[in-house]
Amino acid sequence: MSEVSKTPQPRSSPQSSVLPPLSFWQRLGPLVFDGADSSDTRLRKSTLLLTAVLTNAAAAIWMLWFGAEGIRIPLVMMLGYPVASLALLAWYVQSRNFRAYSFVQLSLFLVMPVVVQADLGGYLESYGFVLLSMLAPLGALLAFGRNASLGWFGAYLVLVVASAVWHHGEALDRGETAMMPAMNVALFGVTIGALLSTVTFFLLRYLVLQRERFQVELAAQHQLLQAEREKSEALLGNLLPPSIARRLRDDPSLIADSKAEVTVMFADIVEFTRLADALNHEPRRLVDVLNHVFRRLDHLCERYGLEKIKTVGDAYMVVGGLDTGGGGYVEGMAEMALDLQEIFARDPVVAVLALRFHVGIATGPAIAGVIGSTRFSYDVWGDTVNIAARLTAEAPPGTVFVDEATHERLTGRFDFGPAREISVKGKDRLNVYQLLGRADPSVSPNTTFQSSSAEVLSLRSASGGTRA
Secondary structure (H helix, E strand, O other), rough: OHHHHHHOOOOOOOOOOOOOOOOOHHHHHHHHHHOOOOHHHHHHHHHHHHHHHHHHHHHHHHHHHHHHHHOOOOOHHHHHHOOOOOOOOHHHHHHOHHHHHHHHHHHHHHHHHHHHHHOOOOOOOOEEEEEEEEHHHHHHHHOOOOOHHHHHHHHHHHHHHHHHHHHHHHHHOOOOOOOOOOOOOOHHHHHHHHHHHHHHHHHHHHHHHHHHHHHHHHHHHHHHHHHHHHHHHHHHHHHHHHHHHHHHHHOOOOOOOEEEEEEEEEEEOOOOHHHHHHOOOHHHHHHHHHHHHHHHHHHHHHHHHHHHHHHEEOOEEEEOOOOOOOOOHHHHHHHHEEEHHHHHHHHHHHHHHHEEEEEEEEEEEEEEEEEEEOOOEEEEEEEHHHHHHHHHHOOOOOOOEHHHHHHHEEEOOEEOOOEEEEEEOOOEEEEEEEOOOOOOOOOOOOHHHHHHHHHHHHHHOOOOOOOO
């Protein structure tokens, strides 16, 4: 095997085989652009440099035409302008002083046609060569903007008018001794216009191309921004009630509302501290259990149009009536309370750990608002919240306690145990009722049978003891 065959060949990366080759302008980019240049600065630099390149190309075409016709080519045009332009470009690559480069380059655009015209003998003899000075205000418009270009345009007009006036008399006297036949004079005039038009066209075409690229980039950025906005709004919608999320998006000022009536429920896992201690060496499992429980509760909230406010440890807080009027949310809260007890009684994950829930529901006035600035949250405060929390603490495992206001709104549609009194800090003793289930529409809720059954069921549930 030869030495060549033994030499390992470098593998081309998958990316290199699909990347397009760099264009001429991309390879020149590091020479003329700085890393800190904005897109606007890059556009200004590239357009002025392109103007210089096109101008030199136009000068070369002009000289070839003059040479083909046997006309003397002005030295300032043949050597002066190209050499000065290239030297100026080399100085810019070294200094990176674009402002100074722009001023000198535009001055060359402005003065060079005037000098060439004077060398050729006047406006007619040069066939309107001075009109190429229009490249100066055009380049200034591209490099410095509309306001700065006005001065250059004024200088162009002054030079054109002065040049025409200065050579007017001499041009009339020598009108019959033109350097070329009339047909060639017309052709040269057309050539001047064509050169100026060509340079202008390609500059404007380049600007349009860059604008289209910027529009594509802007559209892509807009799509990314819209996607991020949708993500932010979705996250905000998960953290806050929809109406509050909309208000916060439209007006990020303080949000504080006084609600005449809401229904608050807390669902708390019985003896969660014991469970946490038992799973102390299995933190992932503990979090998985809580995530499983709270996700099922989230689904119940969505089903009944209720708002999850927060979770504190193993406690899950739900409020109804924040966005809607009427009493439908009170019934929805009772339905959710019964559903969660029934669902988790059959849930295999919860059954393995023998988890049960205390649930307390209270109805009444409350204050709701958004607090915080970086990690803001929507919360509800007031006696109604405190009563619901107290009822949760008093409810035996696997039962639902409601206050008197909730009981009044649900009587006839749900079964309750008899009233019992509890003491609440800072308040008189309160009547509370155990929510037993949905009422049977075929049996009157006031019959002795139903009341007796309710009492028996209440006592059976209470036999589980109070909350640890």
